[in-house]
Amino acid sequence: MNTLISIIVPVYKVEDLLARCVESLLAQTYKELEIILVDDGSPDNSGKICEEYAKRDGRVKVIHKANGGLSDARNAGMPHAKGSYITFLDSDDWVHETYIETLYNLLKSTDADIAACNFLRTSSENVSLPAATERIFEFSNEEALEQIIAFGEFHEQMVVAWGKLYKSELFEGIRYPVGRIHEDEFTTYKLIYRAKKISFTTKALLYYWQREDSIMGTGFKLKNKLDHLEAWRERAVFFHTEGKEAFSDKSYRSLFTESLATILTLDEMEDTAGRKAVLEKLEAGRNDLRGSGKWKIKLMYDCTLLFPGIVIGAYKTFKKIKK
Known part of the structure; x- marks a missing residue:
């Protein structure tokens, strides 16, 4: 496994949570990574923490920019991504140590353009993988779109930007809408439509931090x-x-x-x-x-x-x- 994978992490006002996110990426069993931390003009110590990680591990790159919001931060990271594959992680969330390896192997074994995983909402850091039996689904682009548009069983897992490993070329000419909430709803369907196959594992490999002051929790x-x-x-x-x-x-x-x-x-x-x-x-x-x-x-x-x-x-x- 020597294929470079880029991870783009927008960072804003998360000085108390950022270490948990970045440490989970540094601990990945898949090692050929570049971790792009985009400091979106954060007024706290988040930018300094990003720089400390860059000094500690050469795989970490830091971009500092004026505040423009989540979409703008993701967009700013993409021109710097050199990997054949891209994934996104919000800076208050974290992932299981096998997150990248599992999605990469799933993508390659099923010849998919996008590999996706389940996620677990939590307000506790003491979480572990559920004991449920893993199921693998292989969707054509239209089947995956049906999940989104018809609110299928995996609607939420399909529509979000994170929790997915994408072939980088899918983003050619596609960016997230700056200044919009629900940026996933504006964008993910275009990427899925461009893909030939989307594979999905029911393993909950991403931990979604449900905090009260989040954009979607107010x-x-x-x-x-x-x-x-x-x-x-x-x-x-x-x-x-x-x-x-x-x-x-x-x-x-x-x-x-x-x-x-x-x-x-x-x-x-x-x-x-x-x-x-x-x-x-x-x-x-x-x-x-x-x-x-x-x-x-x-x-x-x-x-x-x-x-x-x-x-x-x-x-x-x-x-x-x-x-």
Whole structure:
């Protein structure tokens, strides 16, 4: 095993957690690594800790940049990645010592372009691999996309950026959207669509730190939801452009139902500005549909935009009955 693998780790305000992340990478059973720590303008001692690791182990490289967010940090690391394969790890998470070796062997043995693993959410550092029997799945790109778009059994494992080993060439012309939350939703489907095969192991080799102040752990935020809706709209347009109408239709339907569910939440909060912003996302989706043959989907959008009170009221009643 002498193939170089690049690991890109965005770093921001994690001085108390960074050592756990980096130590787990240095302890990998697969040794041919370059560990790219991207200090995203962190105001604490994270940047200094990165430099200390670079002095300690020649495989560690450090990039210091102005704060630009998670996507910008990942993007900044990619031009420096020399490996044939790339993986990402968030700096508050850590991995099992066999993480890289397992994914690399899985990718090679199944002739896949992406290898993915399961993960374990935890708020405790005292974790170990679950005793469950390992299962291996081999997906075509469309089967993996179905997991994402139709919310299959492995939706979450497929949609996230981390927990995967990618062939580096998949990223040619693809970068993460700067300033967006749910950056995975904007990007991962494009990489999977470009791949021929995606292999997945049910081994939980990545430990996802569930802290209360994380981006995704702070309750309802309108910007987060609007970015999520925009990701689905872009995905719908992407697959329509690629001639994959089934995926495009499902994405437009997801955008529609999630928009209505979000409006119900905003109505409870009496957030009229937020309600208007979500309806604008629906209108943008409706504009995308102009000239297409998706008349059933267009009708759903048209009715909602023309008679929002009636449609949203009916949806609210439907949700109550369903409960």
